[in-house]
Amino acid sequence: MEGMELQKIEGRLSGLTTSNEEGGEAPKKSKQGGWITFPFIIGTMMGLSLVAGGWASNLIVYLITEYNVKSITATKISNIVLGCYSLFPVVGAIIADSFLGSFPVVAIFSFVSLLGMIMFTLSTTIHSLRPARCVIGSSMCEAPSNVQYAVLYMTLGLASLGLGGTRFTIASLGAEQFDKTKDQGIFFNWYFFTLYIANLISFSVIVYIEDNVGWGLGFGICAIANVIGLALFLLGKPFYRQVKPKGSPFTSLARVMVAAIRKRKILGTFGSQDYYFGTTGVLKMEAGASTKSLRFLNRAALITEGDKQLDGSYTRIMDAMYH
Structure with a gap:
């Protein structure tokens, strides 16, 4: 138990600990x-x-x-x-x-x-x-x-x-x-x-x-x-060292579900260029393709006309799904 x-x-x-190990950076010393x-x-x-x-x-x-x-x-x-x-x-x-x-x-x-x-x-x-x-x-x-x-x-x-x-x-x-x-x-x-x-x-x-x-x-x-x-x-x-809260993970999960439902009627064959992987690009898979499990949720990351703003950036909702 x-x-x-x-x-x-x-x-x-x-x-x-894993973030420091993956990035190869030594943790910053704090008083x-x-x-x-x-x-x-x-x-x-x-x-x-x-x-x-x-x-x-x-x-x-x-x-x-x-x-x-x-x-x-x-x-x-x-x-x-x-x-x-x-x-x-x-x-x-x-x-x-x-x-x-x-x-x-x-x-x-x-x-x-x-x-x-x-x-x-x-x-x-x-x-x-x-x-x-x-x-x-x-x-x-x-x-x-x-x-x-x-x-x-x-x-x-x-x-x-x-x-x-x-x-x-x-x-x-x-x-x-x-x-x-x-x-x-x-x-x-x-x-x-x-x-x-x-x-x-x-x-x-x-x-x-x-x-x-x-x-x-x-x-x-x-x-x-x-x-x-x-x-x-x-x-x-x-x-005490006080770590700042990173926000609720349930909010991002809810955004993904709502976006996937909203884009459920979009048909076609899509490649990696049709998906949004966040501003950093870190989340982009090496194979350049979306995941095969829970494919329905992949639709949340599909780039549509309503997701892109006039200046070329993406809406806050799209960015928020990766934070």
Whole structure:
């Protein structure tokens, strides 16, 4: 499982090294980035992972004992939450790569995670936010009210967003600090080591505190860990190398689809001279022909009268398909 996650992360970051290798140019040295950022990122990762393990690993017990939810219902809610925070990293990655960049995404979702932990703590200390305690399995247990359910779902939503939006985006930010593939590999080794150590602590120590001392103290420790992690992350801002987002790839895909549909009725036999390969010409195939797979999409690159302007240049839509 973790191996698949590592492949996903490395796939997003492959452009950091391959572009330099193909172009034969040495990466430009920057005053920012490097190993000076390592303690800030790893420290943040430790804090946020403690938070995630502290509430997610003991969620079913929390729902049964604090909200009088039946075990089957609690398991269903836990599975939905698991699916959500497994999907949210994709959303975080898209936002980071296309719009904001890794640093703002990690900072924002770390704060969202903190809000979730504050609500977890309040829900265990303010009696009106949860039903009255009773003997587990008793038919006399009071079910949560609609307001209490709303608070619970809002809490779970914030905590899931915070977990999903930070866990793997912070790994991408960490790898962006290094130019050499070897250094990136070392960082990922420490990243997963920190993740497992944090899980070990949260699954044992924090869960023990929640079950035997009190939920308020357990969630309070998680909230403090979240504050420390967020503060440590923000302190490292002057040292981070922040890679600018390159725009959404889905926009270019949508343009290709629309252009292909618009030119679907054009008939004839076409050669490489009839296709537009971008202003740089880098995308032009060596064989000088269009691709044979998904031929329908080749029509998007066909040059028509409407694609060429009076000065000989091509419309912005044609250029935008290659950016």
